[in-house]
Structures are given as C-alpha cells and as structure tokens.
Amino acid sequence: MELFFKMPSKKARKVMCDASLELGNRPRGNEYKINAENSIKEVTGHKYARVVCSGNAAIMAVMSNLKGPIMVPDQGGWSGFMKIAKLFGLEIISVPTKMGIIHPETLDEHFKQIKPQSLFITSFAGYMAEQPVKEIYECCEDNGVILVEDASGSVGDPRGKLSCGDTAHIIVASTGSPKMVNLANGGFISTTNPKIFEDTHYILKTLQGSPVTCAGLTEEIKNAPENLLKTIKACEFLKKEIKTVLHPDKSGINVAVPVNEPKPVAKTLRKEIKVNGGGMITVCPRYDRINKPAVCLEIKNLDIRCLEENNLSEIAETVNNTI
Template sequence: MQSYQPQTINIPVCKPYLWENEIRYVNEALHEGWISSKGRFINDFENKFASFCKSRYAVTVSNATNALHLAIDVLGLGDGDEIIIPDFTMMAPVFAILQNRCIPVFVDIDETWNMDVDQIESKVSKKTKAIMVVHNYGHPAYMPAIKRICDKHGLLLIEDCSEAIGAEVDGEFIGNWGNISCYSFYANKIITTGEGGMITTNDPKIFELVKSKKNMAFGTEQFRFEHTAVGYNYRMTNIQAAIGLGQLEYVDHAIEKKIQIANLYMRYLNGVPGVVFPPNKPWAKNVYWVFGILVTEEFGCSMAYLQSILSAQGIETRNFFTPAHKQPFLKGLAIKGEFPNSTFIHLHGLYLPSFVALKDSEIEDICNIIKDTQQGLNR
C-alpha cells in the first residue's frame, strides 16, 4: 500500500518573522543564565508592552488560553455566573469560561464579524456578570457601545485582544475599555514568543492578583510557602520574553505590513464576483491579523473547490472558525438563540496567506488563481 504523502505547502497561511534583535536577546538570556521565569527580559517586555498598549500594567503569562482562565478567576467569577460572548470566536475564551464553571451565553455577530452590539442587552439576565469581547481577525468590536451596556447593567468587561493587537476604536486602542484584557503570542500572531501571552489592566488590585495567582500565589518572604489562594503556574520564561521584546520593537512595522498585505489583496481582487472583503468600519483600525474573505454563491463554485485549486498550487488557506453553537463539546449546553450571521461566515469564510514576509508577487499570484477560478479557467 502506498503511504500517504502530505501536500507540500509552498505558501503557508502564516509563519513567524524574526526582525532584528530576537536572537541576540535570547543569547543574552542564555548566557546570563536566566532561562526560567525570572529575568530582565520579563520586566522589560512587560513594561514596554504596557507602554505600547497604553495600559497601566502588563503581566506575562504562558499563553492566552491561560490568560483568559486567570482573567475570569481574578474577577471573582464562578459557579453559574453568565458571561456573554460572541458565538463566532476561536474557542479558547469559551474554554476559559467553562473552566471557571461559568456559563457562556452566545450572541450572533454583525457585519464587523464581532459580537452584535444591538443583540447584547437581550442576553442580559439576573445571572449575567460579565461580557467577554473577542476582537475577531484584527477588526475591533465597537467598544463604546459595549462599555455603555456594561455600565448600565453593572457588568464586568473582559477583552480578548489575541487577534487584534494595535487595533483601534475611535482612535483608542483596544484593551483599555474594560477591567482586564488578554493577548496571545502564539507563533501565528502579529507578535510572537513561540507560545505566550499577556494580561493587561489599569486596576492595581487586579494587577496584584494576576501577578500572584499566575505564580502559585506564593506568600511573601519567610511565608513564601503559605499560599494566599489557589495559584497556577502560568509563567512565561525569560527566553520567551527575550523573543517578545525583539518582536515588540517592530510591532508597528508588523501591523503596517499586515495592513499593506490586506490592501494589496483588495486591490487585486477588487470587483471579483462573490468575493466579500473583511470589514473595515470608519471608526475602526483593522490590523488584519489574517486576511479573511467570504466566498459567496456569485463566485460560481464552492469555497472548498477554490481551496482545492489553491492547495494544488501549494497555497494554504484556512477555514473560518466553527461557531460555538456548532461545537461538539457544547452539545450538552442548551444554547438559546439564532446565529445566522455567524453560520454564514463560518460556511463561506476562508483566510489567505498573510505573513509579514509574504511577497507582493505571491499575493498577485494567489489573486490570479482566484480570479481564474472564478472565471472558470481552472474548472
């Protein structure tokens, strides 16, 4: 029997990019011997990240999934508390809600591919304690309206900024609208530490709690082993922070490059029937973490067919997320409501390669294949 040969992908959807100083900083961390979770790169990365995001405090963590778990924990949420969250999201924030024994309450998305602000209030109940915003695919949710709802109903506000570092609403960065925010530095993110994440807040009490609980909730000085709470090991290493610091020095360039890539795709694909571009509201700065398109009926063939054509030419694409209401692991939860928009983009959405080192000529090639497929030349 012939063994299965995985398709060699020439242009992946993403790959990390190292700028100037990452290797030097990692070498310094290694030579200085600070290879675990203490060291100058941790402090430097946290301080500079806070300053970049215009947040008062930033705390490194092992990844965003843990960051979200910890964020809900330190806000004191637990048994049966309801947290409102978009139906269309990567599932890590939903895991974090369930890990804290809270109940996710799902809202459909609007044309920004984020939680539909107009539907949120209909989901607020006596048990609702918080809203968890997820800024999907680089475009921010409309935070002023969400903040107003939180203030009106006395709800806590958590932002998952993993896919949208540097995105803005009305000229203000995301990540400072609520009580606590989380970021991911997984290898496909706009800046990466391999694995890693950050929690930001402007609240000194939340900051102290996060710092303590991410590091075992140790006691102080001679009482170190008298733990003040149930703690976690959600620490980032100094080596990862060294990479992060090098990445952060070029975060503006990385964002600029993502925007350029998106603009080039939109130039080449302009007018192609059945190709819908990602949202870009006038009040928003979309940082285009990925370049996602919707392939609708007008395109003339299925999205899966287009993906197979691209794949045959060595071009990787990814389907959009599977929404919460379609998740096998949530089958036991009686999810209320209708989610037509989230279902639509799930069925019609794919994202194209959009990493920093992607060449303009590669974008042109990808777009030509898409155009030829639409015109039936590849059928």
Template sequence: MILPYRKPSVRGIVESKGDLKELITVIKDLLKYEMDISILPSGNAGLYVASYILRNIEKKECENILVPDMGGWKGFLEYPRTFKFNVVKLKTNLGMVDPCTLEDILRKNDIHALFLTTLGGYLVHQPMEEIKKVCEDMDVILVEDASGGVGGTCGYGDIVVCSTGSPKIINCDYGGFLGINKKIEDILRDNGKIEELKNLLKAFKVINIYGLMKEEALNARKTYRKLVEYCDILKEKLEKAYFKGEEGVCVFVEHENPGEVSKKINKVIKLDNGKSFITKCPIYERVLKKGIVLEMKKIDINSLSLEDIYEIANILKNIL
C-alpha cells in the first residue's frame, strides 16, 4: 500500500508570496491567547530566541529550565544550555505531565521556565490549561512548542514556538514562528531589552512565503481534526496502541522488537517518496519505551478516505 507523503498545498505553492499582516492575523486566530508574532526561518530559531528571552528576564536565584523526560523536542535539551541554563528533567507519564505534582516540582527545583510540547511526542494532548495555571501561580514562564498541536487547542504559553517545516501541521518545508504574550513583552520593556530582541529578530532573515504559510495555517484546523480522527480509529483497532481516547496526531504501539516489526511494515506500507512512516522507539522525541510510532503527520491525511484508514489498520493488525 502506497500512502501519499504530505506536501505543501498546491495553491500555497502557486501563490507562495503574500502579506505578512494577513499571515499574522491567521496565526493569531489559531492561538488561545493574544500574542505578538514574529515569523522566523525555523522552529529551532524560535527556540533559540525563546532561550535568549529567558536569559534577559531571568530571576537571579533561578538558573533551572524544566523539560519533560520524554516526548519533547531535542532542542529543549540544547538551546537553554547555550545560554548557560541548567536543564532539569521532569518525570512524566510517557511524555504526559501531571499538573497535580507539577507545583511541588517547580518549587523544589527553583525553576525559571518550563519547556513543553502541546502534544507530548505528537501522541497525546497535554492538560495545558491546568499546567498554565500552575506555572502562573508559581511565577514560572511556560514555553510551549505548538508544532504538533496547532489547529487544535494550543497557544497557552507565555512564549509559543511553532515549526512550519516538513512534515508539520502548518506544512511549508521551511519556517516557523514565535509568539510572546504581553507579560513577557512588558518585562522585556521594563528591563530595557525590547530593542535588543527586535535587533536579534532582524538577524533571522525570512524568505517571503507568507502566502504559503497563510494557506497552510488556514487549513490547520481541518488537518489537525482529520489527523486526530484517523489516529483514534487506529488506536481503537490496534490492541497495543497507547493513549486511546486522547488527542494525538501520531500513534504509539508497544512492541518488544521494534526493528523487526518496522521492517515488516515497510515491506507492505510505505510513503510515495519511498520513505517509512514508522519511528522506532525508545526515542526522546516520542516515548522511551519499546515500540513503534505511526507517523500519521507524514501522510497527506486530507486525501485519505475512511476506507484507506481501515485498510491500514487491518494490515497493521496482521503484522502486530
């Protein structure tokens, strides 16, 4: 079975240049809270700038950045260290944060900021509203990577980072954006750092693909909903799938021999670019448990029918 690899929309490619203000208007509509948006060349650039911001609004006694022990972005471990922060790992339930224990952990570790993905490992939606409240109560800055959750309920962070590379929900093969809320903006202004930030952002030159980004952002809710719907079907059909009943855009299935089962799947299901849609685990960016992840976000999900998904499920059931 050959599955279509997710590519940027044809209309977006044809009309790739566009108006920056229009793009920002569309992006803001996807986020839960009001943000000042900057377009960047990558999600990694956004995470770098986020770490720079944290260093410029630091509290003297707080040098620690809290990151999930799995289900995060590799950059969570790297960029804070570039700015001389200590990285502390938060124990999670396969990438999912428990708000009930978070307050105690924040207090005991003198945490300056929490880095978190809206969807842990692209697999499960974090309880973002509860996490945001805990962070606010503890005066901890929440940095949210919304790359996998944009189109769903996202944009709770004081700082929001999103990649629009490939394959993502906003799928442009390039770019990303950074959002900061009024609280962060006011602190930077009070510290005399707002102009420094503006100058740093100018250093990240961005190609004008605002038309493409806008088109993909306009389709984000549709894409996200379809991914969640089809992932729900696969989780229901596959006995050892995790996070049943939870929102996710990829599916983790436990297996004792991920290498062997990946080879079997790749023989019968592959993407039309010849690549696999399987990620072998354990891996930090998904879960630290033996198994495989079905990378549904790599597929042109809007071109698949329900019949296609049930066919995929039946093939996988026979292998797994």
C-alpha cells in the first residue's frame, strides 16, 4: 500500500510559480485578488469575500469586529477560536454537545441562559461528523446570534449542506495544508453582511493573502468538491469496515477509533500505515477532535488518488488488528 500526503495540485503549483514571478506588479496582483474573491463568492454564495494569510487570520479578522460573548462547542471545534477570543479579551461560553455535535433543540435554551453575540463552529465536529448546520443557523437567526462556520474541511460541498452562504452569516476557512482547498497557506472570509467588514480595513490589510496565494486559490478551489466527496466516501467505507468507530452514521473526513491507550496504538499505526510526505494519525483527547481517548485516522490528509478500496481495506484491517 502506498499512501501520499495531500499536495496542492500541479496546476495550482504552476499558477503560484507564475504569480510569484509577477510579485510587485500591482495591477496583476489586484487581478489575482479579484479572481480569488470571485471564486470564493461563487463557491460560498456569499456577496463579499477576502483572502487572508491563514485560517487563524480569518478568525482573527472576524473576531476583531465582535464584542462577545462568543459561544463555541465544548469539544470538536477549533482551539484557535478560544485562543484568538482570549487575545481580544472576549468572553467565551462553551455549549454542551453530544461528542462534538450541537443539538439545535437545546441550543435555544443555551442562548436564553447567556446570549452570545456569535457562535463559532466547524462544519464537521472534530472533522469526524457533520454538524446540523442548517438547523443551527435557523436557531441563530431566531435569536439574533451571528453564526460563523469554519469550513476549512468542507469548502465546495456540492451537496449544499456545509460551507453554504444560505446557512452561515460568515464563513471562514483555512487553505493551509492539508485542507479541502489545499494551498499550504492562506485562508478566507466570506459573508453577505457588509457590516462584518466595516472598521476592519486595517486588520484585513495587515492579514491579507499574497497574490501567490490568490492565484493558487482560484485554481485549487475547483478541486474542492471532488476532494470533499471522495474523502467523505472513503470515511464512510472505513466506518463500516472498522470494528468500533465514533459517529458511525455521520459523514466526516476523518475516522475516530475509541481506544483505552491511544498513544501506543498510535505508535503502532504510524509504523504500519506509512504516508509519504506526512502523517495521518492523531491522538485524543484533544479539543479539536474529541475529549475522550481515541486515535483518529486523518483521511483528509491523504491525496484522494490513494483512497482506493484496496488501500482502504488494508487500512481497516491494520486498525482492526491493532486495537
């Protein structure tokens, strides 16, 4: 079995090389920026978009314009939400979840206890199970809460369920490595509410993405739908083949396997499942995934060309023999 860590596509790397030769050419730089913003708007359905230098920069720019409190899931979110909120001195409220999944029926009650100004979620709880984003959005709308969806793992969802402008007030995403739009750096923000960008001119200028990132993004975002669907399908297969997994019935882009001793299990799996150019095993408990002992198979880290059934069967067999 030969597995490869996800790399930006050849086409994206080529346009990034070409763009790097034009650094300093302002009109060309501006063209790259406008094209990238247009491609983001097309994919998210939002009216406004900005390219920034990383996913955390996108979160930072959004939070710079918020007063708080900000609400985050108690697990399965992104630790950057809390780190950046602390930098801005924003109050943080944690909402209870079922293994990372927010239940819209109880969200209303939580909003009534302490009303946050915004709710920050990732499209997939811990990358392993998709959030009921539409229902969460409706609850946010009813309560005047701004929903910020971190769509690093779901940009381009052709099913229209995640990373969709109709069901998020603001979308932020990392286009770093290894994400669905896989450029090794960069990120973006999109929204239809012009107020989100009010008074953020200076911070957006400070955090802006380079023309090279913009050129790559315009190209690589075209691959996001296929990247996402193939990764979800591979995880669906693995969730059926592996003895015990968390969230067996939910779609995700990684697979979490609960184990009592995650560190030695991860060590064995890293030896048995080699990935050229990177890794694919992470260890929990960890806020970004799940707050219980588990190992995660980060299928999202793999080049989709290696997600064939024979490789996936071998991964499942190795995991079943190790746990």
